[in-house]
Amino acid sequence: MSEHEMGFVVELSSDVKNRQRMTADFRKFITGLEEGKFLATKCKKCGKKFMPPRFTCPCGGTDLEWFEINPEGTLYTWSIVHFAPEGIAKQTNVPYVLGVIEFEDELRLAAHMKGLTSKPKVGMKVKVAPQELENGNLAYFIKPA
Amino acid sequence: MAIPKVAIVGIGHSKYGKRGKVIQEDIEGEKATYPAVTLRELAHESYFPALEHAGITNDDVEGSVVGIAAEAFAGQGAGAALVADEVGIIGKPTMRVETACATGSTAIRTAWAQIASGQFDVIAAIGVETMTWLSSSYATELMSVAGDHRWEYIYGISFPTFYSLYAARKMSVDGLTREQLSSVPVKSHHYGYYNKNAQLRRQITIEDATGSIPIAEPLRLYDCCLISDGSATVIMASEEKAKEMSSEPLWLTGIGTSSDTFRVTDRPNLTNIEGNVRAGQMAYKQSGKTAKDIDVAYVHDCFSIAEIMAYEDLGFCERGKGGEWSAERGAYIDGPGVPTNVDGGLKSKGHPLGATGIGQVVDAYKQVYGTVEKPRQVPDVEVALTHNVGQHGQFVNVFILEP
Numbered sequence: 001m002s003e004h005e006m007g008f009v010v011e012l013s014s015d016v017k018n019r020q021r022m023t024a025d026f027r028k029f030i031t032g033l034e035e036g037k038f039l040a041t042k043c044k045k046c047g048k049k050f051m052p053p054r055f056t057c058p059c060g061g062t063d064l065e066w067f068e069i070n071p072e073g074t075l076y077t078w079s080i081v082h083f084a085p086e087g088i089a090k091q092t093n094v095p096y097v098l099g100v101i102e103f104e105d106e107l108r109l110a111a112h113m114k115g116l117t118s119k120p121k122v123g124m125k126v127k128v129a130p131q132e133l134e135n136g137n138l139a140y141f142i143k144p145a
Numbered sequence: 146m147a148i149p150k151v152a153i154v155g156i157g158h159s160k161y162g163k164r165g166k167v168i169q170e171d172i173e174g175e176k177a178t179y180p181a182v183t184l185r186e187l188a189h190e191s192y193f194p195a196l197e198h199a200g201i202t203n204d205d206v207e208g209s210v211v212g213i214a215a216e217a218f219a220g221q222g223a224g225a226a227l228v229a230d231e232v233g234i235i236g237k238p239t240m241r242v243e244t245a246c247a248t249g250s251t252a253i254r255t256a257w258a259q260i261a262s263g264q265f266d267v268i269a270a271i272g273v274e275t276m277t278w279l280s281s282s283y284a285t286e287l288m289s290v291a292g293d294h295r296w297e298y299i300y301g302i303s304f305p306t307f308y309s310l311y312a313a314r315k316m317s318v319d320g321l322t323r324e325q326l327s328s329v330p331v332k333s334h335h336y337g338y339y340n341k342n343a344q345l346r347r348q349i350t351i352e353d354a355t356g357s358i359p360i361a362e363p364l365r366l367y368d369c370c371l372i373s374d375g376s377a378t379v380i381m382a383s384e385e386k387a388k389e390m391s392s393e394p395l396w397l398t399g400i401g402t403s404s405d406t407f408r409v410t411d412r413p414n415l416t417n418i419e420g421n422v423r424a425g426q427m428a429y430k431q432s433g434k435t436a437k438d439i440d441v442a443y444v445h446d447c448f449s450i451a452e453i454m455a456y457e458d459l460g461f462c463e464r465g466k467g468g469e470w471s472a473e474r475g476a477y478i479d480g481p482g483v484p485t486n487v488d489g490g491l492k493s494k495g496h497p498l499g500a501t502g503i504g505q506v507v508d509a510y511k512q513v514y515g516t517v518e519k520p521r522q523v524p525d526v527e528v529a530l531t532h533n534v535g536q537h538g539q540f541v542n543v544f545i546l547e548p
Contacts (some may be wrong), residue, residue: 023391026295029512052296052408076319077415079309080362085289086282088301095359098300100310108410110300122317 025055051107076102078120099142115143149261150187152394154386155199155380156507159190161495166278179280186380187376192232195378208238209267212252212272214498247535249502266383272500273376305361308448314415329449335530337489344495368449373495377503399545401428405538418538421458432545436460440526443505445534446490502533
């Protein structure tokens with residue numbers, strides 16, 4: 001199965017920079033991505049790690065440090081989406097494939113999948129990689145490792 | 146651990162269905178779309194039958210709690226004020242509650258608290274939603290924006306997608322099969338066929354479900370519940386008033402409630418919903434019952450996978466065995482376990498968000514007092530359970546009900 005057949009035209013909807021309010025904390029995550037790094041946070045008070053990064057901790061901690069995670073992991077779960085929500089449907093073709101990658105420490109991240117040649121499988125080796133889009137925007141995708 | 150005694154003393158339930166839209170020219174001659182049935186009309190359809198069933202008048206009702214999940218579905222702000230006014234509960238306190246698809250049961254839980262606190266003796270919980278005038282893709286959008294915008298929504302995670310993430314994981318970890326998933330809607334339609342209030346009264350086969358179009362794989366069309374218009378009402382009363390008003394009260398002996406993480410990726414697993422487990426255990430403990438005592442159950446089958454997880458989470462079967470349990474007819478009236486969703490569930494009866502959790506309790510009342518259509522009547526119901534979930538476990542209410 002080719003990528004085209006799997007319908008991976010998801011560029012606009014995956015744009016992480018322009019589809020949300022940019023905060024100073026989130027800017028740090030984006031800067032990391034621009035440098036090819038996936039940054040997670042760790043609470044200095046209780047030690048809990050967060051991916052996606054949280055900027056405050058449920059323990060009440062507000063001092064969190066950034067650390068780079070290994071972008072390789074396994075596919076925790078997946079979905080092949082044939083009907084998109086209206087706000088997304090304008091910017092993507094269906095079907096598109098959504099994956100959840102599991103990193104070390106049971107940290108997980110959801111993203112579109114690219115580069116599949118067959119249906120996704122739970123447990124397959126995958127990695128997450130940032131990618132500059134044709135329009136200059138930035139996204140990240142889960143791909144077979 | 147017993148909780149203060151509060152009873153359901155009156156029930157009302159509109160037919161759930163697809164009333165659709167009307168297109169009219171507006172003042173400038175442009176075409177405008179409106180719901181074909183309004184909140185007002187729908188509220189009437191369940192409130193006044195409930196009032197009549199309770200044998201009281203509006204003079205006896207001290208206030209209302211109104212469940213409407215989304216203002217955008219109704220096209221009306223401050224919907225509680227409109228609904229209370231429309232049904233004549235005027236000059237008395239009202240409020241709207243919202244916990245996504247668990248809105249209806251939260252209206253009951255809020256009314257329960259207002260009575261249990263001693264502040265009021267008689268409160269109406271009214272759930273109403275108009276949905277089908279909107280396109281499916283816009284309705285999907287309205288539900289999808291409840292996901293985390295930054296980390297979920299932009300990846301096009303619709304509500305079927307959230308549940309498909311559980312389904313794919315459970316297939317891998319617990320060996321759940323496609324046919325086991327299909328056995329859930331087959332049962333829902335089997336019983337919904339007999340329910341006069343149900344939206345889609347049609348029997349289906351395993352092949353129909355397995356062969357239906359993919360929505361968010363592994364989930365297919367027949368794994369997904371309906372989008373519906375409808376309303377349901379219960380009149381609730383304190384112990385003293387209930388005994389005075391009704392010879393057939395249904396007591397809320399368990400009001401379990403819990404939640405789970407906002408983001409799906411933060412859950413400890415995607416094979417069960419731990420919020421279900423916590424809410425269920427709370428309700429069992431309060432009522433002194435266990436899963437073995439339940440004679441009939443209404444679980445939140447927004448998707449087939451959700452019902453399978455509910456069997457496990459509420460203790461109807463062993464953890465990890467929900468799929469097998471379903472395929473072995475564990476949840477049929479003549480099956481080995483707890484008859485579940487014998488009203489057709491969200492899949493066949495329908496899912497008008499704000500009404501759903503109240504509609505479950507209305508049907509439980511009818512099961513207890515033996516007044517449902519014969520082919521779906523469970524014999525000798527002494528204990529009923531309802532389970533209503535908002536989003537994918539961010540809100541959970543589990544009630545135990547006894548005559």
